[in-house]
Amino acid sequence: MQTQAVRVRNLRKTYGDRAVVDGVSFDIAQGETFALLGPNGAGKSTTVEILEGYRRRTGGDVEVLGVDPATGGLDLKARLGIVLQSTGQSGLVTVREQLRQFAGFYPDPRDVDEVIAAVGLQAQAKTRISKLSGGQQRRVDVALGIIGRPELLFLDEPTTGFDPHARREFWDLIRRLQGEGTTILLTTHYLDEAAQLAGRVAVIAAGRLQAIGPVAGFGGEAARVPIVKWREGGMPRQERSADPLAFATDLAARLGHAPDELEIVRPSLEDIYLGLVAEADAARDAAGADPASSAVSPKGAGR
Structure with a gap:
C-alpha cells in the first residue's frame, strides 16, 4: 500500500x-x-x-x-520546503549569504553552491538580492524552498x-x-x-x-468529448460530438459545402479547467436562491 x-x-x-x-x-x-x-x-x-x-x-x-x-x-x-507567492527575504545580503543562513536551519541541508547552480544563479551568487530582477528574486525563493532537502x-x-x-x-x-x-x-x-x-x-x-x-483523462470521458469548430453565417460556432467526423459530414450536407474554418479538437486541460470553474460559478449563483443546489460532486475522482 x-x-x-x-x-x-x-x-x-x-x-x-x-x-x-x-x-x-x-x-x-x-x-x-x-x-x-x-x-x-x-x-x-x-x-x-x-x-x-x-x-x-x-x-x-x-x-x-x-x-x-x-x-x-x-x-x-x-x-517541509515552502515557496510562497512572495517572501520577505532581506535585500541587503547576497544570494549566497541568504542561502547559507537558511541552510543552517536544517539538519541535512543541500550544498549551497549546488542549489545556486540548480536555480541558475551562479553569476548572481555574490549579488545583493535587492539588485536582482524580479525573476531572479523568484529563483532565490525557490532555492530557499529546496535548501533543506525537504x-x-x-x-x-x-x-x-x-x-x-x-x-x-x-x-x-x-x-x-x-x-x-x-x-x-x-x-x-x-x-x-x-x-x-x-x-x-x-x-x-x-x-x-x-x-x-x-492528467491523462482528467475530468472524465464526458469532458474529453471532441469539439467541432466552424464558421457559419460569419459567426464562430462549436459543438461537442462523440463522432466528430460524422458530425462534420452531416454539417457539410446541411450547408451544401465544406464548412468554413472547420476544426476538430480534443479539449485540453485548460478547456476542462475553464468548464469546471464556469460550472462552479453557476452552482454558486444558483445557491443564492436554493442552498441545496450548490452541491457539486468531484469528477474523475483519484485516490
Whole structure:
C-alpha cells in the first residue's frame, strides 16, 4: 500500500457564516507531484496554507507527513520546503549569504553552491538580492524552498515572473527533485505547467473540490468529448460530438459545402479547467436562491 504524504478529509475553513473551503478531501502519495488548480479566491491558497501550518482550519482532518500541521512543531517544519507567492527575504545580503543562513536551519541541508547552480544563479551568487530582477528574486525563493532537502515541497505559483526559458529550466529542476523522491504540491495558473509536471491534478472553485484525477483523462470521458469548430453565417460556432467526423459530414450536407474554418479538437486541460470553474460559478449563483443546489460532486475522482 502506498504511503500518503498528505491526507485531507472534509476540510473546512469559515469566516463568520462564509465558507471559503467547504468539505475538501484528497490524498497525495509519497513521491507524487500533485497540482491544485483554481481561480483567485477559490480557496486554493487557504487550503495550502492550512497544510503548511500557517492557517488554522475550522473543521475536518489533515495530516502532513503523518502529523497534524496545526500542532506540528519544528520537527515537521524541518521536513517541509515552502515557496510562497512572495517572501520577505532581506535585500541587503547576497544570494549566497541568504542561502547559507537558511541552510543552517536544517539538519541535512543541500550544498549551497549546488542549489545556486540548480536555480541558475551562479553569476548572481555574490549579488545583493535587492539588485536582482524580479525573476531572479523568484529563483532565490525557490532555492530557499529546496535548501533543506525537504520530503514535501510546497510550490505556490513558483514560476511567476519567469521568462519561457527560465520556466523550462525550472521544470528540469522539478524533475530532478521528483527523481529523488520528493513529494510536491504545486499550485499554478499555467495549465501547461501542471500538465508537464503533475501526475494528478485537482480543481478547486467556490471553495469546493470540482474534479480530481490523473492528467491523462482528467475530468472524465464526458469532458474529453471532441469539439467541432466552424464558421457559419460569419459567426464562430462549436459543438461537442462523440463522432466528430460524422458530425462534420452531416454539417457539410446541411450547408451544401465544406464548412468554413472547420476544426476538430480534443479539449485540453485548460478547456476542462475553464468548464469546471464556469460550472462552479453557476452552482454558486444558483445557491443564492436554493442552498441545496450548490452541491457539486468531484469528477474523475483519484485516490
